[in-house]
Amino acid sequence: xxxxxxxxxxxxxxxxxxxxxxxxxxxxxxxxxxxxxxxxxxxxxxxxxxxxxxxxxxxxxxxxxxxxxxxxxxxxxxxxxxxxxxxxxxxxxxxxxxxxxxxxxxxxxxxxxxxxxxxxxxxxxxxxxxx
Amino acid sequence: xxxxxxxxxxxxxxxxxxxxxxxxxxxxxxxxxxxxxxxxxxxxxxxxxxxxxxxxxxxxxxxxxxxxxxxxxxxxxxxxxxxxxxxxxxxxxxxxxxxxxxxxxxxxxxxxxxxxxxxxxxxxxxxxxxxxxxxxxxxxxxxxxxxxxxxxxxxxxxxxxxxxxxxxxxxxxxxxxxxxxxxxxxxxxxxxxxxxxxxxxxxxxxxxxxxxxxxxxxxxxxxxxxxxxxxxxxxxxxxxxxxxxxxxxxxxxxxxxxxxxxxxxxxxxxxxxxxxxxxxxxxxxxxxxxxxxxxxxxxxxxxxxxxxxxxxxxxxxxxxxxxxxxxxxxxxxxxxxxxxxxxxxxxxxxxxxxxxxxxxxxxxxxxxxxxxxxxxxxxxxxxxxxxxxxxxxxxxxxxxxxxxxxxxxxxxxxxxxxxxxxxxxxxxxxxxxxxxxxxxxxxxxxxxxxxxxxxxxxxxxxxxxxxxxxxxxxxxxxxxxxxxxxxxxxxxxxxxxxxxxxxxxxxxxxxxxxxxxxxxxxxxxxxxxxxxxxxxxxxxxxxxxxxxxxxxxxxxxxxxxxxxxxxxxxxx
Numbered sequence: 001x002x003x004x005x006x007x008x009x010x011x012x013x014x015x016x017x018x019x020x021x022x023x024x025x026x027x028x029x030x031x032x033x034x035x036x037x038x039x040x041x042x043x044x045x046x047x048x049x050x051x052x053x054x055x056x057x058x059x060x061x062x063x064x065x066x067x068x069x070x071x072x073x074x075x076x077x078x079x080x081x082x083x084x085x086x087x088x089x090x091x092x093x094x095x096x097x098x099x100x101x102x103x104x105x106x107x108x109x110x111x112x113x114x115x116x117x118x119x120x121x122x123x124x125x126x127x128x129x130x131x
Numbered sequence: 132x133x134x135x136x137x138x139x140x141x142x143x144x145x146x147x148x149x150x151x152x153x154x155x156x157x158x159x160x161x162x163x164x165x166x167x168x169x170x171x172x173x174x175x176x177x178x179x180x181x182x183x184x185x186x187x188x189x190x191x192x193x194x195x196x197x198x199x200x201x202x203x204x205x206x207x208x209x210x211x212x213x214x215x216x217x218x219x220x221x222x223x224x225x226x227x228x229x230x231x232x233x234x235x236x237x238x239x240x241x242x243x244x245x246x247x248x249x250x251x252x253x254x255x256x257x258x259x260x261x262x263x264x265x266x267x268x269x270x271x272x273x274x275x276x277x278x279x280x281x282x283x284x285x286x287x288x289x290x291x292x293x294x295x296x297x298x299x300x301x302x303x304x305x306x307x308x309x310x311x312x313x314x315x316x317x318x319x320x321x322x323x324x325x326x327x328x329x330x331x332x333x334x335x336x337x338x339x340x341x342x343x344x345x346x347x348x349x350x351x352x353x354x355x356x357x358x359x360x361x362x363x364x365x366x367x368x369x370x371x372x373x374x375x376x377x378x379x380x381x382x383x384x385x386x387x388x389x390x391x392x393x394x395x396x397x398x399x400x401x402x403x404x405x406x407x408x409x410x411x412x413x414x415x416x417x418x419x420x421x422x423x424x425x426x427x428x429x430x431x432x433x434x435x436x437x438x439x440x441x442x443x444x445x446x447x448x449x450x451x452x453x454x455x456x457x458x459x460x461x462x463x464x465x466x467x468x469x470x471x472x473x474x475x476x477x478x479x480x481x482x483x484x485x486x487x488x489x490x491x492x493x494x495x496x497x498x499x500x501x502x503x504x505x506x507x508x509x510x511x512x513x514x515x516x517x518x519x520x521x522x523x524x525x526x527x528x529x530x531x532x533x534x535x536x537x538x539x540x541x542x543x544x545x546x547x548x549x550x551x552x553x554x555x556x557x558x559x560x561x562x563x564x565x566x567x568x569x570x571x572x573x574x575x576x577x578x579x580x581x582x583x584x585x586x587x588x589x590x591x592x593x594x595x596x597x598x599x600x601x602x603x604x605x606x607x608x609x610x611x612x613x614x615x616x617x618x619x620x621x622x623x624x625x626x627x628x629x630x631x632x633x634x635x636x637x638x639x640x641x642x643x644x645x646x647x648x649x650x651x652x653x654x655x656x657x658x659x660x661x662x663x664x665x666x667x668x669x670x671x672x673x674x675x676x677x678x679x680x681x682x683x684x685x686x687x688x689x690x691x692x693x694x695x696x697x698x699x700x701x702x703x
């Protein structure tokens with residue numbers, strides 16, 4: 001296995017939440033290839049369930065979920081865990097939605113399609129920067 | 132109030148005097164009982180007067196309070212009137228201004244006190260007098276509350292002219308009798324500018340929203356594509372064949388979806404910009420519905436698809452390709468939101484002046500608040516788990532745009548979630564000569580193109596009658612009373628429709644029928660006979676006759692034969 005270019009923290013437990021199944025699975029495949037463990041949820045309810053059972057270090061989450069607003073899900077997760085790194089991954093990038101995602105407890109807001117280097121940089125940090 | 136006070140004092144004094152009088156009455160006079168009674172009555176009356184006086188005072192106080200309240204209200208309205216941003220005027224019936232507020236004074240370039248007493252006409256540009264007169268006439272004629280027009284006015288010193296929105300109504304007196312006019316005047320340019328600013332703001336907001344949604348719709352399919360590319364770029368050497376195949380499929384799927392989004396977007400924007408030219412012609416809507424059915428056959432095979440088309444052409448003036456796209460998009464939509472095995476139906480029928488297409492399904496249905504919103508760009512019903520399999524939320528927007536380009540309407544109906552949905556497209560119908568009403572009775576046999584009909588019957592009267600009927604409806608008819616003659620006529624005439632009696636004098640009708648079927652494969656050949664039992668029907672079917680009709684022939688059946696014959700003839 002090739003060593004990553006950046007000194008990347010390996011083996012992080014990552015929860016990927018996206019109602020676009022292909023997008024979620026492809027991102028998970030990429031993360032696994034990078035040496036992380038990824039679990040998948042396609043809606044808000046199962047995201048919360050997995051969050052409770054798998055206790056991920058990082059959550060990469062789309063905001064437009066079919067059942068619950070992604071912001072709601074983030075609020076719940078943030079209330080349950082101050083340490084988890086919450087990253088919004090969405091097609092909407094305007095300032096108002098960024099502000100709302102910050103307010104809901106997201107640490108970062110990445111625009112789709114996710115820039116791989118930006119993601120690597122994020123995941124290379126040992127823990128939540130502001131925690 | 133002073134009087135009332137005075138009155139109550141007087142009453143009090145009189146009561147005192149009457150009481151004193153009662154005490155001083157002589158004890159044993161004959162008059163005494165009478166007098167005493169009179170004094171008591173007086174006292175009683177005074178007491179009542181006292182009560183009345185109290186009530187009067189109470190009412191007086193109430194009245195005063197009400198008056199104060201009214202005065203307060205009046206002042207408030209006065210203030211509103213004076214300070215309102217629109218110009219308010221009242222005039223007598225001869226146009227002399229009796230009241231004016233600050234805005235009116237400013238518009239007309241005089242202070243409000245000076246304005247009163249001037250005739251309103253002096254502010255109207257001379258050439259506008261006639262229109263002013265028309266406006267006042269309309270007010271009387273319409274019996275409406277207020278009438279409105281835009282007139283050119285000028286200031287008192289004529290230094291400024293301006294277009295002014297003038298509204299005028301009757302001013303009624305205390306008993307509703309007309310005493311003059313109420314006027315509302317507003318600089319038209321200001322008003323239009325405000326409306327325009329409002330519209331621009333709304334447009335820019337919806338444009339921002341649209342752009343945000345557009346970004347979202349384009350970025351979403353890019354996400355798995357870019358992730359796959361990163362996977363290959365950084366870990367390509369370690370991918371299993373399965374992973375490779377899968378990731379290529381995902382990329383292909385989303386690239387296709389992306390292309391679809393871009394196509395739809397370009398389509399929608401072309402329509403919105405008026406760049407779509409309809410290639411219009413008059414055509415039968417039944418054709419495109421048939422086409423659409425064929426086009427979706429594969430994706431619809433998991434559903435029960437029912438088609439209901441009328442027997443007669445439904446002509447519209449439009450672009451067949453675009454209207455086919457409309458039907459296809461609606462069908463796609465129905466398929467997408469209907470579970471496997473669910474029924475989907477397409478029907479076409481004519482109403483007065485309209486061709487009406489219904490596409491209905493037994494799918495997930497539509498919440499009432501979504502019925503209209505659905506036609507907005509990027510608005511979708513319940514989201515499918517993987518949106519790449521769904522649409523992009525532009526299909527219905529396009530459908531509406533295209534239908535409206537044709538001068539039609541499209542609406543959605545649903546009893547609610549879970550109750551299926553129904554989309555109705557209404558298009559202007561092209562009325563043809565000899566249309567619907569004429570199609571009953573004898574006129575019901577008239578067609579756009581005449582049909583060549585051969586009638587074979589040894590009953591000459593029956594053949595002649597039928598021939599007359601068809602000729603009167605504009606068709607070309609030949610008669611034959613026996614089989615030999617029928618053969619000869621058919622050779623030269625090449626009929627499109629043959630009505631064949633089976634009991635002929637020379638050759639068996641079935642034999643002739645078999646020959647004609649072989650010789651004229653494009654013709655419609657129908658047995659027309661008095662025999663209708665199962666065996667003979669089986670025989671006519673066996674030799675390849677297309678229909679078996681019983682005498683006397685029904686006009687509607689005959690009409691149907693003409694349609695079928697024309698259709699067969701039209702085939703290559």
